[in-house]
Amino acid sequence: MKPIWIADDDPSIRFVLEKALAREDLPTRSFDSPKAVLDALADGADEGPQVLVSDIRMPGGSGLDLLEKVKRRYPNLPVIIMTAYSDLDSAVAAFQGGAFEYLPKPFDLPKAVELIRRAVEESQRDEVAQEALAATPEILGQAPAMQDVFRAIGRLSQSHVTVLITGESGTGKELVARALHKHSPRAKGPFVAINTAAIPKDLLESELFGHERGAFTGAQTLRRGRFEQAEGGTLFLDEIGDMPFELQTRLLRVLSDGHYYRVGGHSALKANVRVIAATHQNLEQRVKEGAFREDLYHRLNVIRLRLPPLRERREDIPLLARFFLQQSARQLEVEPKRLSDAALRVLQAFDFPGNVRQLENLCHWLTVMAPAQVVEVKDLPPEVRAASRATPGREGAGASLTAGVPVAAMPSEPAVSAAAWSVPLPAETADLPTTPHGTTEGGGVPTTPQAAAVPTFHRRASGASAPVGADWEAGLMAEATALLAEGCPDVWDTLVRRVEARLIQAALQTTRGRRIEAAQRLGIGRNTITRKMQELGME
Template sequence: MKPIWIVDDDPSIRFVLERALQREHVPTRSFERPSQVLEAIAHLDTLTAEARALEEPGVLVSDIRMPGGSGLDLLTEVRRTKPQLPVIIMTAYSDLDSAVGAFQGGAFDYLAKPFDVSKAVTLICRAYEEREQQQRAEEQNTGAAEMLGQAPAMQDLFRAIGRLSPSHVTVLITGESGTGKELVARALHRHSPRASGPFVAINTAAIPKDLLESELFGHERGAFTGAQTLRRGRFEQADGGTLFLDEIGDMPLELQTRLLRVLSDGQFYRVGGHSPIHANVRVIAATHQNLEQRVRDGVFREDLFHRLNVIRLRLPRLAERREDIPMLARHFLQRSAQQLGVEPKRLSDAALAALQRYDFPGNVRQLENICHWLTVMAPAQTVDEKDLPPEVLEGLAQAGAQAPSSARADATDSAPPRAQPRTAEESAGTPAPLPASTAATDWSVGLFEEAVERLLRGEPEVWDTLVQRVERQLLQAGLAVTHGRRVDAALRLGIGRNTFTRKAQELGLEGRVAPSVPPSDRDDPPGAPTVSD
């Protein structure tokens, strides 16, 4: 583990942090002045790669005001020389304006003095772990664009790309829009014997039918009106390399015939041409459609399908690889920040959990767009769940409302038959039982919807407000069933008597008369006392 560098002119602060980190088996290195830190950073450049890897800091923890230099000035210099190094600024409560400046300068977080040592260690370890995760993502991303993933489906995909690396075979990539089909095609090309040749991509669904033939195969001068010069098509442009045909399922039938001939004979003619041209091209095709179904529908040639379907790679939906969402989100936030020249935003645990619950109909492309939106629109450096785009919050609300509904439907289907109503004679003189209200079964849905509405309105203390309402109803139900006897009510609710009394006082129920439940719904014997204990 890389050492944690501590900069503070107060030896007691350095000592406390050193001891606390050492108890967690975390190495440290301490400095009294910012100038010493800058000298140590400069010295790192004189070391070998192995020695530098052992000595360079994992996190820098710096006081904000020290003799001979400012922590903010040190932060600025460190951000210039080591932009990926997390910096935590220590500051007094009276100096929170400087803490704001620290965030603006790119600090990971700040510690307000006096601080809880255990919380300080937790913060330092979190900064270290986030940096390590980011570094691992960058290492995985080296030479592989945005193809990141630790999910089993992605690991299988990476292994398949590795097995196909020495091959020239045709590959068909399937998957929903936004799953990264072109990235896979580029990876196949980059790791193939054709890597030194060109990679040419064309979306067959984006080009009008009348122009697509010329785009693919080129045309001779004078082949049609407007063909003033000879034009090389995509097959010729990809000579010696790879041609990626995206959305192949939308290719017109007449062009499917020409493509089949190229794949079969390795030759083609330009539009208006008479001399065959040899195609030294590897073809990789992709589609989000079910090609077998399109063959059955008569809109895709079966022989072309079999020519393309030599090796098929299926890309999973993002909802099938939710464990990759944190890694992908960090990557996209980092990239958006670099593009905009700002400090990368960080996702809180609640925001990450919300993203992992979201279904992402637009898959990885939608996650990338969301991260770019957050980089621009999120109000704070740390993104909370409430800061997520409305489309995500609304999607989560709808999913949450549907889940209880389906659960209620299942419960209704499996519920035993209802008892038949009693006759007038049987009911005479006996209060009717409480009706089985459908609203009672919907309480969780109502609570969920109200919570979402309050959160979307930005109301404060939503948790306390709703929890108090639930507790109030539970206490009142206990009092109603036991006819006001608090000891029995606490026992039946599964809480202690003191807890019941304290909650009743906090919620203003002390001394209030609870509505009683009719005898038929109570376990009390007739004539039981109704006074509170």
Template sequence: MKPIWIVDDDPSIRFVLEKALARENLPTRSFTQPREVLDALADISAGDPTRQGPQVLVSDIRMPGGSGLQLLEKLRELQPGLPILIMTAYSDLDSAVSAFQRGAFEYLPKPFDLTKAVELIRRAVEESQREEVIEERPGATPEMLGQAPAMQDVFRAIGRLSQSQVTVLITGESGSGKELVARALHRHSPCAEGPFVAINTAAIPKDLLESELFGHERGAFTGAQTQRRGRFEQAEGGTLFLDEIGDMPFDLQTRLLRVLSDGQFYRVGGHAAVKAHVRVIAATHQDLEKRVQDGVFREDLFHRINVIRLRLPALRERHEDVPMLTRHFLQQSARQLGVEPKRIADSALALLGQFAFPGNVRQLENICHWLTVMAPAQVITLQDLPPEVLQAPAYRPPVRIADSAQPAAPARELPSAQHPVLPAAAGVAPDADAPAALAADMPLPPPSDAGWEQALETEAQKLLAGGRPQVWDALTRRFESRLIRTALTATHGRRMEAAQRLGIGRNTITRKIQELGLDAPDEA
């Protein structure tokens, strides 16, 4: 591992931090002023094989020969992903605001608690290692993100369809990313060089939708001053994406069926057939089979668009993707707003992972944008999350007995995108939220609307009323013990997998196991 760089003109501070970090097996390198740091970085850039750049940098603010804030500003240019902790004995508002505005990972006022300082440096190391993994991934930002099995199946389906121009029906809840899948299908298809044209059939009034789709001739209706090309003509040689097709008016469904069947259409008010060389991808959040039964969607049109069906999973079915998506959206929001990307604490990520996300990926994206604007510090903590997350009950995925209980998929349907909610062995354990908060010596409450938070509050009140000292540490220890035991049980003792599911680093879970005295088996 690369060393922790310590910059402080006070030798006692350097000595204390060096010894404390050495006990944690963290290498260090110390400097007395900012100029030495910049010279060392220049030597490394020149190819000095005996030196490594910093994993994390810890710097004082006021030193002879330069300011820690100026060093911070310079390092943001030279090494933008480097976590930097700022220390100062002058704990004033201006210093704190300046540090965070310049992109500091955290602000550490002197005198500091050595244990908490080391823990903060460890967090910065884990963040730095995560950043390194992201930077090692080649190419630009991927068009779609997802490591969950259900999303990997969607990716495989897109790959299988990459040599085809067959009609595809994408189903999934609102906000789950159906248009992203449609764009990916277009981008990886033989008609990728042609245009991609999208239209939301539910967002356009019925009287205007026909003209939007098929265009109109001059004088076809009041206000039609010139001939207008519709979306079918605009998408010639490419892909037309019909979003929310389940809401299309019934009479227009007939015209759409004619285009799909004959490959030609007439503009509104026109008499000459127009050829359509267009691939159609449709999407809906509705149950089209039920709408056919209700008589509001044509059965023949349903069969015409239901050639290949892709079901896009809801975000609550792929909770293991929440940390990756959160960091991606925080980076994206920072670029849009022209600010330094914020980082998110493991505890905040863990709570996001328990949220049901009724608005799916779009809701997570909006939350990240809100956090970029509203979170007061560079590191987003649990308390910074929006009220709808903090006040929501933990999500419990429904338990399904076996996949075989599900109806068989039609032969033409790609089975890859038809996964049910993952069972405990493949995702979040159904009752993971209940035992996670209660320690082994705290009895589990009976199921109730109050949930485990009420049991935790009751226990805290009991300890506080009894005059128990260090209540925070006692309950935190019990909380962490039960949470880690539960995760290790779910992963059959595999520490790396348990750490990933909990949203913490491998080093953190190993250290916690040692601190808490947990008799956990090593990773298989």
């Protein structure tokens, strides 16, 4: 870990902080003036500080001037300003320059160490995020629809204009937003993403704009919002169509004049942030319905970038699949599986309502479930094979398409662990009848063999899960009849538990693991879903 730099002309303050941080195994480096700090940064002998703790008044310079100069070079560096009570107004002003927090003098030493440790944790999170961004591969592809996207990214790379990305779920909207940031003049600044649909309405305002201490019950400390965290960089607002109507007014103000207020605050803050928004919804229709502000829509819709669904670029499926199979193999430390030509044709004939994300999940599933190194048609999930049989003309049509380079090859969400896409069911269901290969209902989420006999659901063309005819009811009837005939005990509890597990699994896949939102979509309380997951062994 890089050292914590302490800048104060008072040697006793430096000594006390050095000793306290040394007891916490936190390395330090001390300076007696702003000039000494700037000289050390200019020297470049080390990587710079993990956190900077600076007094606000020192001989030869101001802590606020030092803050401004340091932030110019290290925009993500947490800077803690130490100040006497009489300097409190200056300390508040420091937040507009990007200070992480202020530390009033005389300070309580344990609280000071706790604050510094919190700043260290945030700094390390930012470093991990930046490393992940740097490691993200370029978006590649040979499909004409994706070439249009690449050209648009190139034209927008040197612009600061607001961009609205539209497209179905799973098409890689966040990946494109990251590419726009990575190739922009703001690339050295932070990239901050927030899903406005995933955060409860009552918390979203504080999440976006931050809050002052005491602004509401539980606000024990000042908190920087996402706009402050993205200062000098890019703020990605995913699922903007689900933003509460009353918050749309506040967002409109920021986009209009570049100023905003923290919750409970009275001083306007200037936002130096590029906003990129994304949605899978039809915003024009939302405006007509009165659910989305028309003036905000026009503010966001300066440049619109539409991402094509996977079914419109089938020629990119073969090498996308190859990439995801290799990725899964690396994660699980096994040899990568290979798709036969016939299996590839079937995949190209499938519509993939979950788009690239569904293809990735399917490849994870094949890595675990396919019995041989070469994946044949019989090894594919039942609904993929069924779709191929339902559209016999399409299977052959996909054969002549040109294989593309993996595009949007990295998922738009963080890497999903095996536990997230294969939820274990309770041990007591292990001896129940199973199907040979399991299924991937709900957009490619794999299932355990024990879960395979749970009623099967299919997707409509719109992407929403719904039963087709009475197939699932017939399946449930047959399963119950078989268990009753075998004299299995507790048939009711057994089947209800399995259905509940599948419902929760599908909801968590739909919400990408967000438990509160999954409970809301299922129409149950968040305590209920937590209790059910514990009872079902899904934790």
